[in-house]
Amino acid sequence: GENVEQHPSTLSVQEGDSAVIKCTYSDSASNYFPWYKQELGKRPQLIIDIRSNVGEKKDQRIAVTLNKTAKHFSLHITETQPEDSAVYFCAAKAGGYALNFGKGTSLLVTP
Amino acid sequence: NAGVTQTPKFQVLKTGQSMTLQCAQDMNHEYMSWYRQDPGMGLRLIHYSVGAGITDQGEVPNGYNVSRSTTEDFPLRLLSAAPSQTSVYFCASSYPPGEQFFGPGTRLTVL
Numbered sequence: 001g002e003n004v005e006q007h008p009s010t011l012s013v014q015e016g017d018s019a020v021i022k023c024t025y026s027d028s029a030s031n032y033f034p035w036y037k038q039e040l041g042k043r044p045q046l047i048i049d050i051r052s053n054v055g056e057k058k059d060q061r062i063a064v065t066l067n068k069t070a071k072h073f074s075l076h077i078t079e080t081q082p083e084d085s086a087v088y089f090c091a092a093k094a095g096g097y098a099l100n101f102g103k104g105t106s107l108l109v110t111p
Numbered sequence: 112n113a114g115v116t117q118t119p120k121f122q123v124l125k126t127g128q129s130m131t132l133q134c135a136q137d138m139n140h141e142y143m144s145w146y147r148q149d150p151g152m153g154l155r156l157i158h159y160s161v162g163a164g165i166t167d168q169g170e171v172p173n174g175y176n177v178s179r180s181t182t183e184d185f186p187l188r189l190l191s192a193a194p195s196q197t198s199v200y201f202c203a204s205s206y207p208p209g210e211q212f213f214g215p216g217t218r219l220t221v222l
Contacts, residue, residue, distance in 0.1 A: 009151075032209060043201060043213040044154070089153060097142045097161055098169060099211060103153040 002027040002094050006102025013080050014110055021105045023090035024072040030094040033066060033073045038087045038104075047088075048075070080109045112137050115214035117202050123220045124192040132187040132217050134202030140212075142205045143185040147171065147198040148216075154201065160185055192221045 003026040013019050025033075034049035050057045050064045050073065057064050061080075066073040073092075077084055087106050091099040118133045136143065144159035156169030160179040174196060176188040185204075189196060199218050203211040 006153075034210065043215050045213070046210050049210065091154075097205075098144070098156055098159060100156075100170075101146075101154040103151060 002030060002092055002100040004090060004092050004100045004102045006090050006105055008105060009103065010106045010108075012108045012110065015080060015082060017080055019075075019077045019080050019084070019107055019109075021075045021088055021090070021107070022072060023074070023092075023102050024070075025092040025094075025100075026071070027092070027094040028068075028071065030071075030092040032093040033064070034091050034099070035062075035064060035075050036089045036091065036101075038089065040086075044089060077107075080107075082109050082111055085109045114138065115202055115204050115212050117200075117214035117217050119217060120215065121218050123222065124189075125222050126193060128192050130189050130192065132189075132200055132202075132219075134185045134187065134214060135183050136185075136202075136204040136212070136214075137183065138204060138206065138212070139182060140204035140206035141182070142211075143179065144169070144203050144211070145175070145177065145185070145187045146201045146203065147196075148201060149198050157187065157200075189219075194221045197221045 006023045031052040036044035037047045038044040061078045063076045087104045089104050090102045115136045145157040146154040155171050158177040160166045201216050202214040205211045
């Protein structure tokens with residue numbers, strides 16, 4: 001089955017700096033790659049997603065890039081703010097309906 | 112719309128007890144799923160359903176049963192609770208396959 005690896009597991013940046021989280025996947029048939037943000041004690045919420053026919057997608061301070069050849073995708077957060085502190089999960093879907101999640105990155109943005 | 116709702120929010124069980132975690136959605140989504148979240152393990156798929164009357168196993172199905180008699184409801188049954196089932200459980204739904212909307216979660220402790 002699909003295996004999604006996510007790095008780093010923890011990331012600390014200063015306010016205003018950029019943060020990058022990387023994921024790799026194993027199934028070349030994967031065609032949908034969402035990123036979820038989970039604040040402490042809350043449910044995961046979708047922040048951005050990308051499909052396999054697109055190489056990059058941007059939404060304000062957040063961008064995702066996809067390299068299908070290398071089977072990896074990344075989340076980029078620019079001009080980080082303290083409210084960006086949360087756990088971020090990448091996921092991949094290869095046909096069917098099931099999403100396979102990475103183990104998460106705990107991002108801390110310090111003022 | 113209430114979105115995805117889960118009950119109860121918290122539950123404490125003794126080893127060997129059974130219980131049902133409830134999940135409902137009012138978005139007419141075809142796909143529903145159950146995940147468990149453990150520290151450092153990300154979100155792991157337990158069971159999922161692609162429509163009423165259709166269910167399938169995910170990554171960690173042992174010890175859990177599901178059924179889908181209506182589009183709206185997707186209960187998760189623990190047959191004989193074990194301490195290893197202590198976790199936070201999230202229900203999610205989507206239509207079409209893609210963005211998954213998560214419920215608020217149920218925090219389960221098995222003593």
